[in-house]
Every structure is written in structure tokens, then in C-alpha cells.
Amino acid sequence: MKTTYIQLSLSAVLLLSIYSCKKGEATATQYEASATADSAAVMVSDSVSSAATMSVKEKQFIKTADVNMEVKDVYETTISIEKSVQDLGGFVTHSNLHSNVVSEDTYNTSSDEAMLVKKYQTENTMQVRVPTVRLGELLTLINDKKLFLNSRSINAEDVTSSIKYAELEGKRIKKTGENISQLKTNKDKVKMGNDNMSEENLQQLANLNVTDNLKYSTVDIYIKEPKIRIAEIAITNTKNIDNKYKFNFIYDAKNAFVEGFYLIQKIAVGLITIWPVLLIMAVIIYFIRRRKSIQKPNQSISE
Incomplete structure (x- = not known):
């Protein structure tokens, strides 16, 4: 036990x-x-976003992104992004870098020199296209440049059904063309053929656009600097220059003498121009004086 x-x-x-x-x-x-x-x-x-790298079997997506952020230096960031896009096999379709001037003042530092002080803020609006398979890499590179991210949106549009519909439309257009070719030649056949060909061209263009958008993703980027920058630009003291050459007595006196001489000439020429008027006035005055001289002796005799 x-x-x-x-x-x-x-x-x-x-x-x-x-x-x-x-x-x-x-x-x-x-x-x-x-x-x-x-x-x-x-x-x-x-990772930046699952939407940027998303891949679903038997599904096709057109991917786009929109980034709004603040960076330390807009110009340097722009150059860096453009280089990154090129290295990834993409290209820049739009880049508008400009500075918004907040204020502009001029301060005289000496009799000949002055300082132009500009307060400004730089920003850039860009649109780039990058191979869709490398969209996530680009967004990661852009994200590394930020000081503050204002907003970011990534869109993956499912176009699988649209592509299938485009294929069906292509078959329909082809079948319509075959049916038209069997008709007797007349004006209606020519018109239907032209219309069908135009529709086929538009369908091919739409297919090319979809193929291009599937291969390359579009990214809209807006970057700006968070603070106002100041630029100090050395310039000439224009006010002192204006005062320096505003009045020159000898030069102005000489010009006044010459202009007075020209004025006398203009008056003489003007008088010569109106000589008929002067002659008529002289004749009138002569007859008036002569009449007065005749009237005076007559008045004396009558008295």
C-alpha cells in the first residue's frame, strides 16, 4: 500500500x-x-501610409497625395525634393516658388549709402509625378524635411471596374466598326464611320490617361517657412543724390538766359506771322487820327 x-x-x-x-x-x-x-x-x-503602398490582388488603384507643411528653408527643400523625385524616376510638372513681401523700408546710413530692409515669407507650390511603386519612398523623403505638418492626404481610387468597362467599350466600338463596314457606301455610312472612329480615338485617349495615372502618382506639395525672414540690401542714398542735383544756379541761370533769347525770337516770329492783322490795325488807327485832326479845325471855325 x-x-x-x-x-x-x-x-x-x-x-x-x-x-x-x-x-x-x-x-x-x-x-x-x-x-x-x-x-x-x-x-x-x-511607414508613411498604407494607402501609399497598398496592393490588393485583382485590384488597380490610381494614387494621389497632397502635402501641406512648414520647412526651415523653402529653397533648399525645393531643390532636395526635385532631386529626390528625379532619383526615384519621376518628374516635376509645376513649381512656383515666390516670396511674399510683408514690408519694405529704406534707412539712410550716410550721405551716399542707404539700407533697404525687406521682411518677407517664402513659399512654394509644387506638383510632381513619381512611379506609383515608389510613392511611399517619396512621401517618406518629404516627411523628413518638415518642421510642422499642417495636413497630408493620400487617395487611392479603385479603377478596376472602370478599366473593365473600358475594355468592353473597346470591343463594342470595334464590333460597331465591323458592322458599319458591311453597309453600302453612302453619306450615312461615311458619317457613322467618322463618328465611330472619333469615339474610338476618345476611348484610346482615356485608356492612355488611365494607364499613365496607374503608372505614375501625382503629388501636390505646398511648403512655406514658419517665420518671416529679413533681407538687408545695401543701396544708394537716392534722397541725397536728388538734393545734390536738384538745383544748380550757374547751369539754371545759363539755361534761363538761353530760353529768354529763344522767347524773344518766338515773339518776333509771332509778330511777323500776324503782320496782316497789324497792318489793318495800323490803317484803322491812321484814319481815326486823321478824322479827329479834320474835325478839330472845323470846330474852331464854327466858334
């Missing part, structure tokens, strides 16, 4: 040990699975 009890006790201890080992192995397995899940979560959180 005692021997049987001892055997049962040993069996129980052995079973407990095996259970503990199994439980420990299960716990370790659960921890490893949890750690793997955590690592995957970290990788997802570190």
Missing part, C-alpha cells in the same frame, strides 16, 4: 512537471507571437 502511494505521488509530480513545461512553452509561444505582432505594428506605424 505504501509502495503504491509513493508511485502515485511520483506520477502526480511528473504530470505536474510536464504540465508546467507545456504551459511555459505555450506562454513563450504566445510572447513570441505578441512580439511579432508588436514589431509588425511598429513597422506599420513607421
